Structure formats: structure tokens, C-alpha cells
Amino acid sequence: MNLIFFNIFILQQNKSIEERIWVSNHHKLTKFDSENRFRVYVTRDSREFFQRLSNPFRLDQPGMWNDRKLVITLYRTWLYHMLYNFGNNPHKEAFYKLVDRLTYPQKQWDLELVCYCKPKECHADVLREFLIKEVEKRMRILNNGFEKRISFLNNPIWNKEEPMEID
Numbered sequence: 579m580n581l582i583f584f585n586i587f588i589l590q591q592n593k594s595i596e597e598r599i600w601v602s603n604h605h606k607l608t609k610f611d612s613e614n615r616f617r618v619y620v621t622r623d624s625r626e627f628f629q630r631l632s633n634p635f636r637l638d639q640p641g642m643w644n645d646r647k648l649v650i651t652l653y654r655t656w657l658y659h660m661l662y663n664f665g666n667n668p669h670k671e672a673f674y675k676l677v678d679r680l681t682y683p684q685k686q687w688d689l690e691l692v693c694y695c696k697p698k699e700c701h702a703d704v705l706r707e708f709l710i711k712e713v714e715k716r717m718r719i720l721n722n723g724f725e726k727r728i729s730f731l732n733n734p735i736w737n738k739e740e741p742m743e744i745d
Contacts, residue, residue, distance in 0.1 A: 602696060
């Protein structure tokens with residue numbers, strides 16, 4: 579019964595995942611307007627668990643990269659390899675904790691990613707893209723399993739009025 583409730587909840591969510599994840603500037607934060615919202619700082623100087631998702635490629639390193647698009651492309655490649663090509667690592671653990679929170683069945687959470695770069699192009703935008711893809715993938719898997727369970731329960735053999743005879 580709990581699995582059915584879990585999947586019905588996921589099917590009935592009223593906001594799309596794109597509306598539930600956004601990126602904000604660290605200096606222009608507002609108060610929470612909802613109890614279902616949580617804020618994650620993805621800056622290098624953060625002391626949070628999710629600091630692991632900050633960009634390891636610095637824009638201000640002398641003699642290194644001075645192009646924002648290049649640094650973001652390097653971050654996209656780095657994040658992809660951290661999530662899908664290497665085994666368990668702290669970056670993957672932090673990422674999937676966010677995915678778990680966003681697919682939590684009893685409460686529809688909204689996620690605010692916070693960085694100093696916004697409104698400029700930012701590594702948090704890349705992180706948001708990866709989160710959206712992963713949450714949508716998980717929702718498809720869960721909803722597909724739900725449809726299979728419902729079709730199993732709607733099988734005529736379970737809806738018979740008379741008891742089944744067993745030989």
C-alpha cells in the first residue's frame with residue numbers, strides 16, 4: 579500500500595521540476611515563502627555538505643582560465659565524470675542526496691541553488707540541468723513501476739466476485 583501511495587503522490591505533483599529548482603545570487607537572497615523550500619549553497623567558501631558540488635575551476639586563477647564559458651564547460655565535463663564514470667565519491671553522494679530530496683514522496687520540496695555568480699552564467703545552472711535530468715529519469719522509473727502495479731491490480735482475476743477454486 580505504501581508503494582502505491584508513493585507513486586500516486588508523484589503522479590499528482592502540481593509543479594514541474596523546472597519550476598521547483600532555481601539559482602539565486604548569494605547577495606540577493608529573500609526569506610523563505612514556503613516551508614517546503616530548502617536552500618543549498620554551492621560556493622567554494624561554504625561549509626555545507628553540498629560544497630562538494632562547487633566549481634573546482636576558478637575563474638580568477640592567474641595564468642589559468644579567464645573565460646567564463648570555458649570554466650563552465652570544464653565544470654560540466656568534470657561533473658559528468660564525477661557522477662557517471664567514477665565509483666562512489668563525495669560529489670556523487672551530495673548530488674544524489676539532492677535528487678532524493680526532490681523525489682521525496684510525502685512532501686514536494688523546492689530547491690534553491692545559491693552562488694555568487696548569478697545573474698551571470700554560472701556552474702549552478704549546469705548543476706540545475708543535471709538535477710532536472712536525473713529527477714525526471716527517476717520519476718519515469720517510479721511512474722512506470724506504478725503503472726505496472728496498477729495493471730496487475732486491475733487484472734480480472736483479482737476482481738472476481740466468487741472465490742477461486744483451488745485443486
